[in-house]
Amino acid sequence: INRWDLQKLDPAAKVSPPKNAIIFHMEKTVPVNLRPIVRAGIEEWNKAFDKLGFDNAVEVRQQRDEDTWDPEDVNYNTFRWITAEAGFAMGPSRVNPLTGQILDADIIFDASFLRSWKTSYENFTPSAVAALLDLEQPIPTKGPALFGSRRHHHADCRLNEGMQHQSSLAGAVFAAQGLTAKRGELPDEYLQQALKEVVMHEVGHTLGLRHNFRASAWKTLAEMDDPAKANEPTVGSVMDYLPVNIVPAGTKQPVYYTTTLGPYDHWAIEYGYKTVAGDENAELAKIAMRSGESGLDYSTDEDTETNDPDPLSNRFDLSKDPIAHAQRQMALVNSLLPKLLERTVENGEGYQRARQAFGVLIGEYYKSAQFVARFIGGVMVHRDHKGDNQARPPFKTVDAAQQRAAMKQLAEQAFHAPKYDPASLNSLSSTNWRHWGVPRSSLDRAEYPIHKTISDFQEAILGRTLNHLTLSRIQDGEAKAAAGEDVYTLPEHLKSVIESVFSELTAPPAGEFNNRTPYISSFRRALQRTALKRFADIVAKPRQGQPEDARVLTRMYLNELAAKIDAALGKGDLKLDDYTRAHLTDSRLRIKQVLEAETEDFGKPAGGGGGGFFIFGAEAEPRTRNLEAIAPEQP
Template sequence: GVERNNIAPVMEAFPIIAMTPDSTASVIDVTSFFLSDRIPFTPLVPNSGIGSLFGLRDNMEGQFDKDRSSILSVQAFPLNAIVKTMVTYTVSKRPFSAEMTISMIRLSDKPMMPRLRPDRIGIFFSSKNHFSAEKDYLDKSWYAERWNIAPKPEDEEKYWNGELVEPAKPIVYYVDPAFPEKWRPYIKAGIEDWQKAFEAIGFKNAIVAKDYPDDPDFNPEDIRNSCVIYAATDIANAMGPSWTDPRSGEILQGSVYFYHNVISLVHNWRFVQTAAADPAARKETYDIETMGPMIRYVVAHEIGHTLGLMHNMRASYAFPVDSLRSKTFTDKYGTTPSIMDYARNNYVAQPGDGVTNFLPPLLGPYDYFAIKCNYKPIKGAKTPEDEVPVIESWIDEKADDPMYRYGSQTFFGAYDPASQSESLGDDAIKAGQYGINNLKILTDSLLVWTSYPGSDYDRTLELYEEILSQFRRYIYHVKTYIGGYYDNYARVEDGSDSFELVSGTKQREALDFIFEQTMELPDWYINTEILAKGRPVNEYATEMQMKIMRALMSKGTVLTLKAHEKFPQEDPYTARDYMDDLYEKVWGPVSSGRKLDHSEKMLQYAYLQALFSGIGIQDMTDGRGFALTPDEDLEDELPCARLELRYAGQERALRTASWVPDTALETEAMLYNELVRIQNLLEKRLKVEKNQEMADHYRYLAYEIRKAVKID
């Protein structure tokens, strides 16, 4: 049936130019095939709305110029070929040329037996539709992406008897000779850190690191070769893509691209997150004893991707916050149970705690378990379906242990407080308070720690802004409690729900924390000694306060709270409760009659900005309106994001925060009535206000409301 309804696509037909006498080989002209504007061979990527947000090079349009394009070289091997071309386009009336390497390989005649991806473990996947008369719906399977790791035929008996054996096809990573020599041991260590995870399932030397071979035919762009490649660019990132057999999910090749300026990224992370408690993090240039382990971490994380593992944003939630202040605990576990988490350095540890290991683990318990679920052979299994009960039983055994829980990466607004980028511990409020304590120390000491002889203050000012960015992370981690819910991978067998709403008590605590920290920000962040080294006018703190207020007042936050009212809750927090609490914090001082400070006035201004945007009015905004999530909320998703974007929207492994449409009208009505309430408050206050400065402020806000909307 399926075969009769579908035919294999034909990319190109070629006339035969010549044949060998025995007709076993023929000659065709492939020049026009490779020198073309077709999708596989063009550097111009079609527009992707999501991709552009993450810095992907897309939305380039141009006219292909075949006369200025050429085939540079061709390498042919028994099962694969490599064609290098230079293609030229006219883009925006200017010439644009790029070298392209096209690597093709013949797939095996018999595909590897797929493994069905368990949805409670973060594993990349290929999807397949199954057409069957046995079910009344189109069935879909998710094939785990995995290398073909299996014992050699002669070693199978040893393997099943519990002996360590080498796999028939070990994974080999070649390390680019362009890497600085002092980095190379750490890069190789980051690759081979995964050996222990494979040893735990019975394989030794399953993944090894090697130098480029002394072979003229060796080509790092050959799809048969997996490499860690050095790129001397200013991109502050690294990534680990892989190529798979679409029939089975078998990974054929993986590559890690290590962009040089990722060093700057990890340096700044280390400074703002640990310098308060770790003197080694205060240096202008880290010695290899400090930088080396961070390079190792970056490589190991990216290698994890090439082994098929997705990010696990829930991992760090397994650790109690106060455990991260324990030297004994952090020496053993680091910051998270998984290196696939975005849990960088220990920002919770305080000066005097005695913590000396501020990094994630080499590999955590979850990483070992994920490798087991993706790679451990299952005796007697003849089909992918045969493996499912065994793998599910492994996961069930660990279901109550938080160190083995998986949480997906979300874009455009986190909704699960337990699964967040760059977060640590099981309580974002407590962790954020510790982190802010350390940021205050950094701000006080920044000039001392960054006054390097013979240099200007550019580095000081750069790190000063990084401190504010780190503060934003702590605040946004806490904001996720408001309208948030915990994601559960529900099973029919246990009768659980797919989500659990955050309690009203926790949401109120989160709002109190955010507002208190936001109001206190200028008291410790505005450092005139530092500002004197930059520009005379500096509104960093005020701008951050306004961004936070707009985030609190965003339509998405209110709408989500409104949607949650449909569900029974023991400790509810309604949209009306939230609006009343926020109103009292922002507008309560108006009734008191006291003079407002600069921050209080700007928060009122930002409050109105968000209200106008929420009901579709652009007055007082920057022209963009206000979206579900601030642009800054995407910054922490950038490293490695290209990989996970391939899977966005396909299933629950990657979600974006969503709105319930039938609550939109109610939400807009509520926001409109907030404008009415504020307008009435301002008019009442203006009748008795004696302070000219405050009267001017209130009169202007009232004017903006009248200008934006007619209120009867």
């Protein structure tokens, strides 16, 4: 931890003011009505310093009109306010590299997130969602991503960007629930809590704290929603990225965001700033020993990248049971989408708010599913040391029951489209502004691309469930389990994915279908094609590191699927529509191609995307028996 040189004025006293307090100068740019909230967010940290015997370690001073100091002056820590949609909140803090002493910190606070509407969300694409949350991208990434694809740098704080999204989500939900008097306006309590939470977070960085993305997994939803506990922290640390907690209509709304420091924050400040009289190392070791205790869980940026295995380490997830939270979010979206149009647009207005709300809500639906998908092949990661209080081993495979529950939820919800009113899609138009200061719209298409949106989201989810890392982790989990322990095996997983994606073939009914109401819907046909491409890659273009068993199992299950397709196509009492018949005939042919194509490179992985060939898609090359002609590049 980098830290300020904070010493007691009277080291012997139990409680003493500091020799030099950490003083934040609040610039006069901060709106007058919001100053008390900003002040409260900064001073909140005194609660942690109080416990260590510091009286007023952190001080806030208001800049006056006659003050002449320069905010860039290294002698002043400043809190500056902008609304540039620049999407950042943390300014540089200057640290002595030899000692880790923090010398100066300036918070440049972008308050754009206090507004609920943002024009660029009119094109809230699956890749934008993935970039925002560092989740699996739909492959290949198509179209301009809203946030670029830059990686999270360890010192980077992108909370504001995400909070902008949360405020848009909150605005969309409130509007669609018919809760706000003026549409799109966020209630005062929301604004106050969101602002205080972001201030606490950014000030936490300037005190030396890093992100803690596991902090939101401390409590259950029921504990967070408990009105009797409204003044208690809902999460272990304000250093997480927190989503807005909105409960379904008819339930009493709890706090939207945590309102106070969590146990992890107190603990980290104790470690960094406690005045130690005797053996400092021994005292620090004693503090660190508590790492296994409830509320102190920690994981940071480098544990929370796309391929990381811990399903509880996420940006903007919520609760000890993210599967339950996802269920709640998906139900919320299903309940709101059908009423969206009437509630978000007033007479005399354009329809852009409906478009934003639709995009943000459908994004919420599949974002929730992506968190669920992370449980499959998931591994809980802990940093406890041997002998710590309540120490856990560094790695623990996610329980088989939980992996199964995750798979079941994907099958029942993520592999289907959310409920929406088809006619409302014809009203999802976007803003037509073109002038300076307004980012150029990046819409590929003016009208809403419903099929592409849903299929891209589902592609990202299938990508997570079927990528080589997930498959290896599942199989490794088998070898790491104790004898007799219930295990989610690779065969169970692959079979579950194939059967849920192609569930229409399990027991096809008798009857007649037509092209207007096809037996397999357009969304499901797209899902099945995407899945078949993934399976083809597993069999014929295995990635380095993919278990060989995944390849041979997939072959076997594809054979079984082919038999089911034959049975459905040949079923006398089932009259299929053209769409379904064409789709199944094509799928059947593709499976045949995959099963025949593979065999030569027996046991030899094609390498991470290099060389190889594509069975489907525009890049398809004919399979050749001439090995030199293939010459895959080996890494």
